[in-house]
Amino acid sequence: MTAADVRRTATADAPETAAADKGPAAPPDVRRTVRAVQEAALGWLSRNRAHFTLGDDALARDGRVDGSWKPLGELAQVCATLAVRTPASDPLHACVRDLLAFAWRQTGEGGLFLEVQRAEPFATYPLEVYAAFASAGLRHPGYERAAATVAATRGWRLTEQLPTRRLGVLCAERQIGLRRDDDEPGLLARTWLGGLPEPWTFERASGYALTHVVFHLTDWGRGGPGLPPALADHLAHWVPAWLVTCLEGGLWDLACEVAAVAAGVPAAGTDATFEAELAGAWARIAAVQFASGALPEEDGRFAAEVPREETVPPRDGAPASGASGFRLCYHSTLMAAFAAGLALARWGDPCGAQPPSSPAPGAHHAGVPPTHGGRRDAPVGTRTPQTTRTTTGGTG
Numbered sequence: 001m002t003a004a005d006v007r008r009t010a011t012a013d014a015p016e017t018a019a020a021d022k023g024p025a026a027p028p029d030v031r032r033t034v035r036a037v038q039e040a041a042l043g044w045l046s047r048n049r050a051h052f053t054l055g056d057d058a059l060a061r062d063g064r065v066d067g068s069w070k071p072l073g074e075l076a077q078v079c080a081t082l083a084v085r086t087p088a089s090d091p092l093h094a095c096v097r098d099l100l101a102f103a104w105r106q107t108g109e110g111g112l113f114l115e116v117q118r119a120e121p122f123a124t125y126p127l128e129v130y131a132a133f134a135s136a137g138l139r140h141p142g143y144e145r146a147a148a149t150v151a152a153t154r155g156w157r158l159t160e161q162l163p164t165r166r167l168g169v170l171c172a173e174r175q176i177g178l179r180r181d182d183d184e185p186g187l188l189a190r191t192w193l194g195g196l197p198e199p200w201t202f203e204r205a206s207g208y209a210l211t212h213v214v215f216h217l218t219d220w221g222r223g224g225p226g227l228p229p230a231l232a233d234h235l236a237h238w239v240p241a242w243l244v245t246c247l248e249g250g251l252w253d254l255a256c257e258v259a260a261v262a263a264g265v266p267a268a269g270t271d272a273t274f275e276a277e278l279a280g281a282w283a284r285i286a287a288v289q290f291a292s293g294a295l296p297e298e299d300g301r302f303a304a305e306v307p308r309e310e311t312v313p314p315r316d317g318a319p320a321s322g323a324s325g326f327r328l329c330y331h332s333t334l335m336a337a338f339a340a341g342l343a344l345a346r347w348g349d350p351c352g353a354q355p356p357s358s359p360a361p362g363a364h365h366a367g368v369p370p371t372h373g374g375r376r377d378a379p380v381g382t383r384t385p386q387t388t389r390t391t392t393g394g395t396g
Contacts (some may be wrong), residue, residue, distance in 0.1 A: 030096030038340035044293030073129030110140025256335035
């Protein structure tokens with residue numbers, strides 16, 4: 001399927017195909033706040049799409065996967081979910097479809113996956129990134145044949161991985177139609193979340209682990225095997241406290257991931273406190289979102305003097321905002337858009353949506369969105385990150 005085919009599949013993306021367990025609708029002002037956060041985040045991502053471009057090192061054996069394939073895969077993963085969760089008549093649907101088509105073009109419409117697979121046949125990250133596209137109907141038969149051949153080997157099945165990582169690979173295999181007899185319940189039981197831990201043992205590392213376990217079990221909010229009842233009950237009890245912990249600690253990236261998890265907890269097992277905490281989180285997230293739409297990963301990651309304006313690319317491939325600034329906020333901005341979309345789908349009413357005649361955010365790839373009350377100015381500029389997050393590959 002080519003990038004042009006992305007738009008032709010839009011009518012097949014009705015939100016009902018991955019209908020969330022509907023919770024009680026949040027107040028209209030909360031839904032408007034969530035919608036504003038999502039619009040601003042997607043606008044920033046659209047204008048800064050040039051930073052997701054795969055460079056010449058994407059096929060290099062010593063290339064930095066974390067700086068090339070991982071961001072692109074995360075963009076595809078989020079957009080694939082939002083395309084399902086957003087009505088086709090909504091301008092945001094066109095926006096995420098446009099970003100998804102851009103990301104697919106970066107892969108040579110799937111051809112680069114085959115090249116990476118030939119160079120690194122037992123690397124799992126190409127499969128995980130590809131699966132995000134496949135879930136949106138963008139497929140490359142040649143790569144899938146090659147991946148299926150490797151996945152059938154004992155060497156692939158016996159690759160040693162932590163349980164959460166293995167669940168991610170199983171999720172990717174499921175999304176492209178590969179099956180294997182893995183003990184998924186056993187894997188889940190060996191994860192931090194699957195062991196139903198004491199709630200006070202929650203910290204940053206376990207927080208990211210638990211969110212990804214949920215994402216893998218739910219195919220990133222698109223379906224999947226879902227949450228076992230005991231796990232859903234544990235989350236219904238403790239996600240509000242964990243979400244407040246992240247908000248109070250200024251961990252905005254993790255807070256958005258936990259908010260996305262909260263939006264997927266079956267409403268039948270939650271109470272008024274759970275729903276109030278989920279709704280209340282968005283005022284705090286909105287307050288720290290920059291006027292440009294970007295969201296910082298955490299407090300203290302930006303210099304005190306923030307540029308008053310954002311430099312944006314006039315077209316695909318043009319230089320955009322400083323690369324260091326992009327690295328410090330692209331993932332948290334993606335997670336803000338992701339969590340907002342899942343929350344609105346849970347409430348069943350994207351209140352505050354633009355009329356269909358309005359342009360989608362970032363459609364013209366120029367200018368800065370209007371400032372929302374209480375938000376900081378755009379963080380993007382020339383800035384050196386204090387730390388760099390590492391990963392073992394994959395998305396998220």
